[in-house]
Amino acid sequence: MQIITAFLELLSRDYFDKISVSQVAKKSFVTRSTFYRYFDDKNDLLLQAALETLDGSxxxxxxxxxxxxxxxxxxxxxxxxxxxxxxxxxxxxxxxxxxxxxxxxxxxxxxxxxxxxxxxxxxxxxxxxxxxxxxxxxxxxxxxxxxxxxxxxxxxxxxxxxxxxxxxxxxx
Structure with a gap:
């Protein structure tokens, strides 16, 4: 999912606390409302992204x-x-x-x-x-x-x- 990919890219450069939902939405070319359709908040995105990194591990x-x-x-x-x-x-x-x-x-x-x-x-x-x-x-x-x-x-x-x-x- 492009939102997770964009988030992981941002997280490779910036601290989690400094990354906003707006930044993730902009980086993934979606609106904030689209972001919230898939994730409850930034912590939910983090959990889903981290779980995705476990796939195949x-x-x-x-x-x-x-x-x-x-x-x-x-x-x-x-x-x-x-x-x-x-x-x-x-x-x-x-x-x-x-x-x-x-x-x-x-x-x-x-x-x-x-x-x-x-x-x-x-x-x-x-x-x-x-x-x-x-x-x-x-x-x-x-x-x-x-x-x-x-x-x-x-x-x-x-x-x-x-x-x-x-x-x-x-x-x-």
Whole structure:
């Protein structure tokens, strides 16, 4: 959809807080009323755009690696979501919703045969939705770490962290 494409292009250059519906409408060659026919507001557009960036992101990679790859691939989009901690707090629901979808998609993609300790932990949990929320919190923390470090993903650091986390997770 051209509105989402225009929005992502604007977001690759400007902070989310600075982008107006009028700018998105103008960039996508639609009227504001057309924008509102498809989206409730700017946050709704952000959610739909972020979900679109997830399409086709399923892979055989472990969840943490898949997440880091997503962060690296979409750094331009992610780094302009929020210039400050306060505005990041305002977008927490949108970002955690997108990460939650990534986690649940991974669980569905892997099916019953998974080598991913996080997927196995979710499947073994008595309360899978709670476990998904816990993992979303972990990934939100990683996203915050990447945000503070210029979205540079250190593969060695990621692998060490993943090994450490995985070695402490057992499913009985």
């Amino acid at each position: 399923e892979s055989d990679e472990p969840l943490l690696v898949q997440f880091a790859t997503y962060v690296e691939s979409h750094a331009g989009f992610l780094k302009h979501l929020s210039p400050s901690r306060q505005s990041r707090m305002n977008l927490t629901d949108v970002v955690s919703g997108v990460i939650g979808k990534m986690v649940t998609d991974k669980v569905q993609y892997d099916g019953d045969q998974s080598n991913d300790p996080f997927v196995n932990l979710i499947k073994a949990a008595d309360n899978s939705p709670l476990m998904v929320d816990a993992l979303v919190g972990l990934l939100m923390g990683m996203l915050d770490h990447y945000h503070h470090n210029g979205f540079e993903v250190d593969e060695d650091e990621l692998n060490r962290t993943m090994q450490l986390l995985s070695s402490h997770m057992t499913v009985n």
